[in-house]
Amino acid sequence: MKQVIALFFLFLFLNLKVQSLRAPNPVSIISSPTNITYRFKGTESYYTSWTMKYNSSTPVDVQVSFDCGGASGGFRNCYLITNRPMSRLFGTTASTFCAADSTGQVCFISMETAKIASPINVKFNGKPSTNGGTVIVTGNYLRLISQQLNIIQSSTNATIKVIGNFEDPKFDCNNLTLLFPPGSGKMDLMFDLVKKFEISYASPIINSILYDQNNSKISISGDNFYSQKQLVNILFDGVSQNTFSITQNDTLIEVNDFNQNIGGPMQIQISVNNISMDTPYSYCFPPVLSSINSISNHMGGIVTIKGSLFNNDSGIIKVTIGNLDCKLINSTLNEIQCQLDPNEIIETNLNVKVNIGGCIDNSNLTFSFGKPILYSHSPIQPDDTTVTLVGINFGFINETIIKIEGINDSIIPNSISNDETHLIFNLQKLKCKPTISIVHNNLSSNSIIIQTPLFITTLDTPFVSNTSSLNIDLINYDCSNSGKVWSIIDSSSKNEITCSKPTNQPNSEYYSTICQIPPGTGKHIVHINYQSENASTQFSYMAPSMTSFEINNMTVTVNGFNFGTEISLLKVDFSGRNPQILTINDKKFTFTLLESDSNSPLNITVDGIESQSSIEIIKPTPSQTPSNKPIITPSPTSLPPPPPNPIPVEKTNSSALILSFDYKLIFFISIFHLIYKLFI
Numbered sequence: 001m002k003q004v005i006a007l008f009f010l011f012l013f014l015n016l017k018v019q020s021l022r023a024p025n026p027v028s029i030i031s032s033p034t035n036i037t038y039r040f041k042g043t044e045s046y047y048t049s050w051t052m053k054y055n056s057s058t059p060v061d062v063q064v065s066f067d068c069g070g071a072s073g074g075f076r077n078c079y080l081i082t083n084r085p086m087s088r089l090f091g092t093t094a095s096t097f098c099a100a101d102s103t104g105q106v107c108f109i110s111m112e113t114a115k116i117a118s119p120i121n122v123k124f125n126g127k128p129s130t131n132g133g134t135v136i137v138t139g140n141y142l143r144l145i146s147q148q149l150n151i152i153q154s155s156t157n158a159t160i161k162v163i164g165n166f167e168d169p170k171f172d173c174n175n176l177t178l179l180f181p182p183g184s185g186k187m188d189l190m191f192d193l194v195k196k197f198e199i200s201y202a203s204p205i206i207n208s209i210l211y212d213q214n215n216s217k218i219s220i221s222g223d224n225f226y227s228q229k230q231l232v233n234i235l236f237d238g239v240s241q242n243t244f245s246i247t248q249n250d251t252l253i254e255v256n257d258f259n260q261n262i263g264g265p266m267q268i269q270i271s272v273n274n275i276s277m278d279t280p281y282s283y284c285f286p287p288v289l290s291s292i293n294s295i296s297n298h299m300g301g302i303v304t305i306k307g308s309l310f311n312n313d314s315g316i317i318k319v320t321i322g323n324l325d326c327k328l329i330n331s332t333l334n335e336i337q338c339q340l341d342p343n344e345i346i347e348t349n350l351n352v353k354v355n356i357g358g359c360i361d362n363s364n365l366t367f368s369f370g371k372p373i374l375y376s377h378s379p380i381q382p383d384d385t386t387v388t389l390v391g392i393n394f395g396f397i398n399e400t401i402i403k404i405e406g407i408n409d410s411i412i413p414n415s416i417s418n419d420e421t422h423l424i425f426n427l428q429k430l431k432c433k434p435t436i437s438i439v440h441n442n443l444s445s446n447s448i449i450i451q452t453p454l455f456i457t458t459l460d461t462p463f464v465s466n467t468s469s470l471n472i473d474l475i476n477y478d479c480s481n482s483g484k485v486w487s488i489i490d491s492s493s494k495n496e497i498t499c500s501k502p503t504n505q506p507n508s509e510y511y512s513t514i515c516q517i518p519p520g521t522g523k524h525i526v527h528i529n530y531q532s533e534n535a536s537t538q539f540s541y542m543a544p545s546m547t548s549f550e551i552n553n554m555t556v557t558v559n560g561f562n563f564g565t566e567i568s569l570l571k572v573d574f575s576g577r578n579p580q581i582l583t584i585n586d587k588k589f590t591f592t593l594l595e596s597d598s599n600s601p602l603n604i605t606v607d608g609i610e611s612q613s614s615i616e617i618i619k620p621t622p623s624q625t626p627s628n629k630p631i632i633t634p635s636p637t638s639l640p641p642p643p644p645n646p647i648p649v650e651k652t653n654s655s656a657l658i659l660s661f662d663y664k665l666i667f668f669i670s671i672f673h674l675i676y677k678l679f680i
Helices: 002-020 663-679
Strands: 028-033 038-039 046-051 065-066 077-084 097-101 104-108 122-126 133-140 151-154 160-163 176-180 185-192 199-200 205-212 218-222 232-236 240-242 244-247 254-255 263-270 281-285 288-292 301-309 319-320 324-331 335-340 351-358 373-377 384-391 400-404 422-426 435-440 455-459 468-475 486-489 490-499 511-517 523-528 534-541 545-554 555-561 570-574 579-587 588-592 600-606 615-617 632-635
Touching: 038 046, 046 077, 046 104, 205 263, 205 281, 218 263, 232 244, 232 254, 288 351, 301 319, 319 335, 373 435, 384 435, 400 422, 455 534, 468 523, 468 534, 490 511, 545 600, 545 615, 570 579, 570 588
Parallel strands: none
Antiparallel strands: 028 038, 038 077, 046 065, 046 097, 065 077, 097 104, 122 133, 133 176, 151 160, 151 185, 160 176, 185 199, 205 218, 218 254, 232 240, 232 263, 244 254, 263 281, 288 301, 301 335, 319 324, 319 351, 324 335, 373 384, 384 422, 400 435, 455 468, 468 511, 486 490, 486 523, 523 534, 545 555, 545 632, 555 588, 570 600, 579 588, 600 615
16 A cells, blocks of 8 residues: 555656656757757757657667757757667657756657657659559658658548558668559648648649540540549630540540531640649641642632631641642631742642641642633534633643543634633534533543533424324433423424433434324424423425326326325416316325316425426327226336335435326327328
């Protein structure tokens, strides 16, 4: 019992002693990599020794004492002395210290209240990735006093571990490897209990960018993008992008719904938790060239380049064509215009390059001087062979030819205007509407179809009495299309006729259609409508033809064919008069013979078409009259017999055929008549 009471009073004494001894409060701490000097006021407490510990129960095998000496000039300098290298000096807040003043010495005071040397010469070899990783930190006195040796305190409460074993004699406290968890932004690290050292996670890095214009998406490959989207800010030329995703272990950002129509450089800045990229990434949207016009090398002119991803800022655009600078005139998002001077040399296939703020197109577009372009041609009148072409870059007459598709021969122009926009040449009628192009100094233009007027012709003569076929040739036919031919006769819709689809028969010079012509007589106009084009030509029904005649009681019956059936359309010329027709059908007609008629040729026309032959009508003599028998004149052998059904008779330029009686019979009658006169 006496011992317990004695220990109690000893505890109270020591506690009162500690409370009466203020913790050392150095005026200054002077640190170097090899020593630490504490400076105290001469009348205040000072350190005498430290007891370093891993934790409350495990001491560190190290001796730390102080060489203080007496006060001088009102101050006392205490030099730290240890049996270990400074790089192996470490401890935790479980460590204790001994202190002394004028009243004596007190030990085993917690280091939490001690003022010690803070780390010096602290350097980090880098920044941790937002995915986490290691960073090496160097310095002095990094673990002199800490809450836990293997954990570095941080302002974000992140768990940052020290890799290594402090008990290892080779472990260097001046060279620590720190393991950071995934994170972002800035933080303060405290290697002791007081001083803070700022460090941040690594800045975002862009390695490459892929723009998918079809899907309106930009893919940004890089690192340190972090996974918490709300902490990530993406700026394209200062404009924030909100529709994006972060994938592939924080290394890929995909910005969706992005439509870019401006070419040139774009500045991309990414920040993660207020940590921005060290340098903005400049991505080029190169212009896309789709077409370029050609200009005359003789005159120069304005070159127009069409495409996309151009720029309205003409100050950052440069156009080069081959080795020639094209002076910029105007620029929009889809078109660039620049001026080229005349060039004596006709250069072709020159590379075209458009530079927008350092972003150069990747196209293979080329430019050629003097490439002709056809726009149109002037309207062509029927039977006119002159064609005027309208376009540009036609050159001079000695430089240019006209080519017709499917025809080997070339056509030389009649003339070309001074501004090379109009060209005149002669074009003959052809089977099809011609497709033509211009060749100027071996540069071919586009092709156009010359809309030559449709022209038709026919040589056929339809039957008078039967429906027959009329073959019609179509000249300047539109061979690229096919359709129904609509046709009428004499501009009357009541006379519509049926025609076949045009065809190109073997060895035929033109396309042709076959129209079914109703019976008729005379000359008519057939009108053709095909593919909105109209044309017309004249055709004639078969000419009438007489083969024989007979006389009975002064009535003359003429046999043949193609006489028609209309009395009013038949005109007869005989013996100086026009006899009145009594009856008519397609194969014969009749009229009355007068006493005053003389033997003479008989000529007829049917609806204005003359017969192909004439016959000689010889009146019967008086001796023949009482017999009351018809006088029949057979067909001469020189005329073909009429067909059972009327068939066409070929046109001929031979003289009209003359029908007569047999010469012997005529001679006999003449002698008999002479003898009769002598004896009566």
